[in-house]
Amino acid sequence: MSVRSKVIEAIQQIAKEQHVTLPALSDDLSLHETGFDSLAFAILVARLEDDTGVDPFTISEDAAFPATVGDFVRAYENVPA
Amino acid sequence: MSPREIFALRDHLGAELTGRTVSDAHDVVSLTDILSHTVLGGRLRELSGRSVLLKLSDQLRSGLAMIELDGIARRMLLCPPDLNPAHLEALIADAAIDAVVTDEPDRWANSGVSLVVTAQLPLEATAPAKSERATEWLMLTSGTSGVPKIAGHTLEALTGAIVAEGPARGPAPVWATFYDIRRYGGLQIFLRAILSGGSMVLSDPHEALGDHVARLKARGVSHISGTPSHWRKLLMSGSATQFAPRYVRLSGEIADQAVLDGLKAAFPNSSVGHAYASTEAGVGFAVNDGLEGFPADYLGNRNGVEMKVVDGSLRIRSTRTAHAYIGRNAAALTDDDGFVDSGDIVELRGERYYFVGRRGGIINIGGLKVHPEEIEAVINRHPDVRMSRAKSRKSPITGGIVVADVILADGADPARAKEIRDQILDRCRAQLASHKVPAVIRFVEALDVTPAGKLARTDA
Known part of the structure; x- marks a missing residue:
């Protein structure tokens, strides 16, 4: 699984657990607009x-x-292996 | 002024009750004629009026030495097996130790302690001794990382709860405990065995749990105590089958509903009770209704034990508490009114108080205080969970988050781990504030338990 899909999957999983309705996840969506709070x-x-x-x-x-x-x-993605 | 009547341990050991023993994994010693035998090589007289350090590598000789020394020595300091040797010097100075009872006399040859007495088995015959004084019992507190504190007790205080309960009904009990008897929780059980006219089966740290339980069964153990962590380990091991004690007792940690229910299921014919006690506060109370927490009307004065809640923490005043911390710079043990502050935080819900954690064990989550125990209590109620430990983990976002390590119960299918994790998180979200819900749940095979039988909380 690519790093990107791991990240997106984790975001979706936590949104489900936290009962957050995510907008469509595009690269230029601001994190604030995801509906995630600092705990999430x-x-x-x-x-x-x-x-x-x-x-x-x-x-x-x-x-x-x-x-x-x-x-x-x-x-x-940019973390050196 | 007439001298007070002195009642020491030996005075509870008449020869009229035969067949009494104290045993460990290697030896069985008869208690019936113990008063005419010595574990001290017949040197008890030399220890009269002395401040004695009891530093032995096993519980059996320790217990036998306690029986001999009580009423003869001025004081005795019990050293639990996990005592850090680096702390000995400070403890010897604080307790004004002038004699040591040991099984390693060579180690003490140049120690500066003037009198070294070797404890040895088998016992030797000796003339019975007569109690001379009320010996002070010194016990070390557990759980502190520096030099442990020394709490001073009398036999009267240590046995207050046992005497108050009165003799056990039915045949003389055979007591056992997972604790070491040189700690408060274990000593309570040893004293119960002595005072009840029964026998005592000691634990051995080097013995596998299955072998220990086989020994408990073979010796006919009827009454047994341990911490919730001890009991969870036993339930997990599968060794509990065919062991049928009459009385199962928990103390030393919060007994949550899950472990109480687990024990009731494993031992359907036993009475299961949890007791509240600490080295400093002594035995507070026992709860035998099968429920976690304790009835709110236990507060106030009940059977000579007074309890109140101050800033959420349980405070206790009774004749069973320790009378002082011992040492040069010892802090006060009680508040101005004589209450011991237990540091155990309780919360009133309905008609019952529930233990939520230790004041010193609070973890900080984004500036909010969290007791790991209240999270564990929710996790442990999941039927597929045997044991859990919540702790904080650093977070670059909030400073800290809650994470939990979980041990699945026997028979839980590891393939269902994801489903179980989701269910645990659902329960936590339903019952806990959002910052207390674990961010990460890890399934683990084991959790560390300290030598005192408590879940290791290294970050607390």
Whole structure:
């Protein structure tokens, strides 16, 4: 499974658990518009760390939290293996 | 002024009750004629009036030495097996120790402790001793990472709850415990065995659980106690079959409804009760209605035990509490009114108080306080779960999130793990505030339990 599909699947799973109705997930959708609160993002980052072995937001001191879904996915895609 | 009558352990051990024993995995010692035998090589006189460190590698000799020393020594400090040797020096100084009872006399040769007495089996014949004084019993608190605190008790305080309950009905009980008898919870059971006219079967840390249970069955154990973690391990092991004690007791940790129900199912003919006790607060109460928590009317004064709730924490005043912390810089054990603050947080729901966790065990989730125990209690109620542990995990988003490690019950199909996880999360979402719902649930094979029998909480 590609990193992108792992991320999208995790977002959809958490949306289901948190009873969040997601809009269509396009790359330029702002994370704010996903309807996720900070707890939902915290869950997402923790699960993806377990799944992929990386937490791009803790590794990098100066990483700004991404603004859009596309930025978020790229944060995982761009982690050096 | 006439001297108070001294009643020591030996005075509970008349020869009229025959067939009484105390045993471990290796030896069986008769209690019937114990008063005319010595585990101290006949050197009890030398220990009269001394402050004795009881530092033995096994419970059997420890228990026998307690019987001999009580009423003779000025005080005795019980060392549990997991005591960090680096803390010994401070404890010896704080308790003003001037004698040691050990099975490793060579280690103490140059220790500065002037009197070293070796405890040994088999017992030797000796003339029975007469109680001279009320010996102070010093016990170490568990759960602290630094030098443990020393809590001072008397035999009267230690046995207050046992005397209050009165003698057990029916044949003399054969007691056992998963605890070590050098800890408060285990000592309570050892004292029960002595005072009840019964026998005692000791645990052995090196023995496999299945072998331990086989020994409990072979020795006819009728009454047994342990922490909820001990009991969950037993239920998981499948060793409980054909073991049929009359009384099953839990203490030392929160007994949630899941473990109470699990024990009732495993031991349908036993009475299952949970007791509230701590090294400092002594035995508070026992709950025998099969339900978690305790009735709200236990607060106030009940059988000489006074309880109140201050800032959510249970406070206890009774003659069964320790009387002081011992040592040079010892803190006060009680508040100004003589109540011991247990640090156990309770919550009133309806007509009952429920334990929600330890004040010191709170985890911080995004600035909100969370007791891991209340999350575990919800998870443990899932029929496919045997045991769980909630803890915090760092999060770059919220600072912290709750994660849970879960052990599935016997017979739960691992292929259903995803479905079980979803069900657990549904239950948590229905019963807990959103920040308490685990972000991640991991299924694990085992969870660490401390030597004191409690679920290891390294991050708490």
